[in-house]
Amino acid sequence: MSEKHNKHEDIKKPQRRGGMGHGPGAMMPGEKAKNFKGTMKKLIGHLSVYKIAIIISLVFAIGSAAFSIVGPKIMGKATTKLFEGVIAKFSGTGSIDMNYIGWILILLVGLYLLSAIFGYVQGWLMSSVSMKVSYKFRKDISEKINRMPLKYFDGTNHGEVLSRVTNDVDTLSQTLNQSIGQIITSVTTVIGVLIMMFTISWQMALVAIGVIPLSLVLVMIIVKQSQKYFKQQQEYLGNLNGHIEEMYGGHIVVKAFNGEKNSIEKFDISNRKLYGSAWKSQFLTSIMMPLMGFVGNLGYVAISILGGYYAIKNVIEVGDIQAFIQYVRQFTQPISQLANISNILQQTAASAERVFEFLDEEEEIPETPKPVKLNRVDGVVEFRNVNFGYKEDTTIINNFSAIVKPGQKVAIVGPTGAGKTTMVKLLMRFYDINQGSILIDGQDIRDFTREDLRSMFGMVLQDTWLYNGTIMDNIRYGRLDATDSEVIAAAKAAHVDSFVHTLPNGYNMELNEEASNVSQGQKQLITIARAILSDPRILILDEATSSVDTRTEVQIQKAMLNLMKDRTSFVIAHRLSTIRDADLILVMDHGDIVEQGNHTELLAKGGFYANLYYSQFEVSKVS
């Protein structure tokens, strides 16, 4: 069970990869999807449901960008008029046409207002779409989990699945929200600005475009350098965090073995390395903007000079030069955004890929087309030449056969790690056997629907799984349509009723997230009540109750006896009394059933079971 425990710990901290993820996105070495094109195609397929909203939002994005591009051009008209007016005034030939300027400004207010509204509508639509997409993905994943074979989760960390539900879907929706709007706005802006620039002066436009490769090269050099340090920083940060977690987690061991000095020395080494890469990566990030700014100004000056020249030649109006310069300023931003978008898209694809991968995982074998339904279940369980292995090529259960009659008790024993829960998993068809068959009342379990099959069983595991709800809710989990009085009757049979009244709010007490506000033993009793309520024909019990105090232990034992009455039961046994009373003992080692029979038979055989049994009392015998 300890492996399982570890899994739980992993789940609690699903996202510790991030660390110092505050830097600008462009700097972080982004994850790459294995199959970018395919994933994107699939994603677009998923998005096609919302195509109307997306198209409208695209139109609005283009509109918004277009309006804000025309702005400077029109504003330029106002400044030109102003200049003309000023010159006319001094040469005494006229005055400034305030009327004209006023009208232009009013026009501009309208235009900017429209642009803002368009921008808002676009954002509104896109955020709806991305939220809906992420809602749908989460829902799909949650439903998918229930359709997948348990086998999948043996090889996959729970934290990983969790990370898909939260982190990946989140990244997906965020990047979707950002990138689609941004791509369109940036592309529109770039194209629009280019058009405007060319209409003013193609020569000046060429100069403005000429600056781009320069800044791109600069950006690339810096990004490459800083990525190196970012990677290093992530690595050292990981090392350091690992060391911190380990030392804090094993604090008591560190103390017991006088390891503080050693630990601090090790910490210092990592800490110094981290410092070195941290400041370098931050520094490189910080010089990006000023360098870009300088290149931008370089373009500005070049254009001013050219503009001055054309003004002399009277090719362009002063206002147009003004407008052009504003366009130059508008030009750099969408360009660097577009450069960043490829990064964002990569991230989107990587997240989408992981989500799709999960959604495409193999599902449980489909139900039989003509399921059998039993009116009355007697509880005869037969294993007929069962062969099974968790992996295709390794069989751990070889040719096992046994018949269990109604009401009989089967004890499963063996050392830790012998695979005792395997039997449970096979009976309830969490796993399908490779060869042979398991029959209940003479029917192959594969001929039932899974639901019908599982409803014949009741299960109490050592890992007392309860959910974040009231005690009443948790017991009712055994049969969701049970009435309150039925729940309370089950609680009484399981000795839950006796302690429940000592808790605040009694049956309505909300279990906290770790269900740590009731004791381990109490949890066990609740799971027994849950099983009693479901009133199964066949029972699966795990006896291990290592961390329970003696009095509760006695109660659990009594409750279990209550539960087992008249029911066929499979018990993963730890108590010798249970084992000795069992009608059939299955002795397991290394996953296989090595011996079967009752207590006396097995002792007489002098094999693995006898050895196991005596080993425990060897010392006591000597004394």
Place this chain on the structure above:
Amino acid sequence: MYKLAKYLKPYTGLILIAIVFLFGQAMADLSLPDYMSKIVNTGIQQGGIENAVPEAIRASRFEKLPMFMSEDDRAEVSGSYELIDKASADYDTYVKKYPALANEPVYVLKEIDDSQIDKLNPILGKAFIAISQMEKMQEEAKALQAEKAMTDVDLSKAGGVHPAEESANQLKEMNEKFAAMDDKMIVQAAASSVRAEYEALGMDVDGLRINYIIRIGIMMLLLSLLSAACVIVVGFISSRTGAGLASNLRRDVFTKVSSFSNEELDKFSTSSLITRTTNDINHVQMLVMMMIRMVFYALIMAVGGVIKAIGKSQSMTWIIAVAVLAILGLILCVFAIALPKFKLIQKLVDRLNLVTRENLSGMMVIRAFNTQKFEEERFDNANQELTSINLFVNRVMVVMFPTMTLVMNIITLLIIWVGANQVSTSSMQVGDMMAFMQYAMQIMFAFLMMSFMFIMIPRASVAAQRIAEVLETDPTIKDPEKPKSFSTNEKGVVEFRNVSFMYHGAEENMLKNISFKALPGQTTAFIGSTGSGKTTLVNLIPRFYDVTEGQVLVDGIDVREVSQHDLREKIGYVPQKSSLFSGTIESNMKYANEGASENDVNKALEIAQAIDFVNEKPEGTKSAISQGGSNVSGGQKQRLSIARALMKKPEIYVFDDSFSALDFKTDSTLRKALKDNIKSSTLLIVAQRISTIMNAEQIIVLDEGRIVGKGTHKELMENCTAYQEIALSQLSKEELA
């Protein structure tokens, strides 16, 4: 947050330097618009003519100028120019520069300083404007005369008188007009006359314009280079300061936590301490960097921008106030609506995670009870809630950016409108208006930056608070000032004398009046239900906690009187939750005893029944152990953890429920091996299973912190009901006999 201020101390110098450079950057950034407007203003509009004091004037023109000047001004002007003609020494150089010199003498500006130019500006400016106006009028008049001459010749007589009178009138009018104009406007107005004069001189006027733009352009580039250089220096300083401060903080926090006893660890909880040492410090680092880079800069920019803007136009400063208020108002509104929801989002994300986690961990139960639909609904509820709140926040945030752009654009338009009006009444220049626009934008950005920073500050200050809490906590367990040393006669005697213990903040004693003595060569075992205080009791021996009352003695000395180091040297401790460290099996073994040989390692592994599975691994003792030992099973971890304690060959062994993950068989062989190999040491064992401790020389039964039985198995079976209860729940009567 000020509690961490001392960590900034070593960087005070650097930060001051950074501020100086930020000033440089701000100054450069603030003068940039000046130069940009100069390019448009002077370069393009005035054709590169900066002032109304021409560097050269034709003699014919120069002589006309005094007409429009006062006596003093005349002296001033003539003193600043010198006459160059064919007789002059530098005639050849000048004639190249001013081709018109070949036809007539030229007055050339002497080398005078800027203040002199400023003084001459209005004088010459007015004169030039007046002359050009005059000439224009005369031309008009001439044209008129010519026209009239064609039709009515008689009028020519009268025409001769008129111009003089008219010009006097116009001069008066003009002077009135000048009164309303400031010097700059005069220069602007005079620029075309000066230009005409240059043209008349035969100078390259177009070259003048381009040269001017290039010159200002180079200045602009230099300024922007300066600004970039400043940013880079500041970036360097802020990165080093932030990272350095974080590194120092991290070290101090880590060292502090290493000195903590279990009590402090319990108080903070391990996971919280990890966050404090990692994420919280990162927050502080980011804040420090941002503070240096942005807050100071934004402040300087805002103040400087306002000053510059006022310098350009006092009458329009209200627009800046409106702009700042609008931006701040917008941000405040958005965040007032969105911020409380952010917290809610976190809660809902946690909820969603919880349900998913439960779905994953309870997979078997869910399927067993066929409650998949129920779970899907549970998930869907959480999902829907999260989606709707996310949508709301997103929509609010989506308002922000278009609205912000709108505000900025409208402010620009407002400046143009108000500015144009002022230009039309001649109280402002177009270039100044444009510069004002730039300043307004810069000020708005500065406030934007600051308001975003102020959103970051509360978060970082919480982080800083949490870090400070750790640094301010003093460990409750400290070494005595004059530690005693252990005598050599007694080895491994542990004695509890009337020990009571209460956890910090608890209401009741966890241990009550415990007394016993554990002797070398013997096993002392502790049994009792959960919560009876077994673990607490053994944790007092290595002084993980200090007793509340009574004494714990090791080899006859109170554990509080020796150094923790010496005490723990004597003890081999195996914790309940066995934690291994990342590395190899060997490195974990040697953690207890660095100088141990390979033989020692193997021997310890052998006793701990770990040698078999270690040897089964292809790399043996060199096999990697991942963090926390998560790549070995629970039972293997326990055995390795036992072996580690054995490596130390201590006088006292403490096994805190260290056999629980072992199966019965391994448990018994391990105990036998222990018995055979460590004959002279004192063994203290906490156990759950009776079978583990049945053979101990002394069994101590605990119940609710009290000793309720002490003796051998046999004795306790006879006289201790609590012990019997435990025993009977685990074994049958025959087996216990």
